[in-house]
Amino acid sequence: MAARNTNGNMPNAHLHELFVDELKDILGAERQLLKGLKKLATTAQNQKLQQAFETHYEQTEGHIDRLKSVFSTLGMTPRGKKCKAMEGLLKEAEEIADEFEDSPEVLDAALIAAAQKVEHYEIASYGCLVTYARLMEHTEAEELLATTLAEEKDTDVLLTTIAMKEANTGQVA
Template sequence: MAEDFKSLMGELLQDTYSAETQLLDALPDMADAASTPALRDAFEEHLEITQRQVERLEKVAEMLGCDPEGEECEAMEGLVAEAEEIVDEHEEGPVRDAALISAAQKVEHYEIAAYGTLCAMAKAAGMQEAADLLAQTLKEEKDTDERLTEIAEQHVNPAALRGKAANDPAKRSKGSAA
């Protein structure tokens, strides 16, 4: 494997590792800010998944012979800052949950791009074990994105349109008839 290619893989892996470790810090706050139980559960579950993803990245870094720490992911810094702004600028409820889903899906799409690239590079370099680990994470990121879409479509968006809390029968039964 050409040294420049291996170095590039290492840099991209470090960037992705930074993104995931930043997400480990952000997900508990996002879960706390979510008012929809299904969304809160999704954030909490993804926190556990992200911890395993960080461990996989550490294994791939070892295979590459590089330190997983090094590059700082500025893109994830921006995405996390956006999520923090959402919490600060919106009152608790389904509209904020819809905004949180938007922020979370931006994160997922960034991660899907990162893992897709790393997986393709590992395959090109003949590093099948690394490619398999990265492909496992790529699938998890896609699954999380799909789950967030389902939560938005089934719970959050309809509640936000009604102006009522998702999954709250007491709030659904009160108020004016629509």
């Protein structure tokens, strides 16, 4: 099946402008997140949490590359826009880190909470994008976006695991 419906009768074409706008938003968000993940990794006390943030940094670079590929399948130049939601989530993460910097037994739990807010935003965004791509029969874009969605969900599960086994119990391993 073609990466893009090219017969001039794209199903659900009314979603195209929204789809492109959301792609620009999440591209901007992922770029903003790179900076935030560096800070989270250096602030985290727990080694597993630091590694999770570092791994997600690498994944985020891949997410950006995939988004560029999605734009390419649509015949468009990849352009992001400033994501106000991500800006707010990252600002909140910084505030939490500052508030609990003197309480290492709480700091990692707070960082995980902030990071999971980011993950849930990304999961919601990619979930919508996958649906839009499917409805418009942008098969290749759908597959690329679904791969990223799965990685975002995996990161959320990993953060929950670290929280439940270590960070929320006050361990600073």
